Amino acid sequence: MMKHYKTMVQIGLNILYYRKQQGLTQEQLAEQIGITQQHFQRIETAHSVPSLSTLLDIADALGVPVQKLFDAR
Structure with a gap:
């Protein structure tokens, strides 16, 4: 598997957490x-590695600093 798989899983879980907090569907956020x-689903489930630009876009859309997407929970 990919070198940073655990980190990508953590990012996906954080995206899921903040997306649910905002009451958004995957489709709404992707749009x-x-x-x-x-x-988007592949990013959230760690099956795809997002570009930095996409991660920044996700963080902006969720209203959180991009660093929050990397936090361990």
């Missing part, structure tokens, strides 16, 4: 940041 729902 806000200009990616497909399928791509």
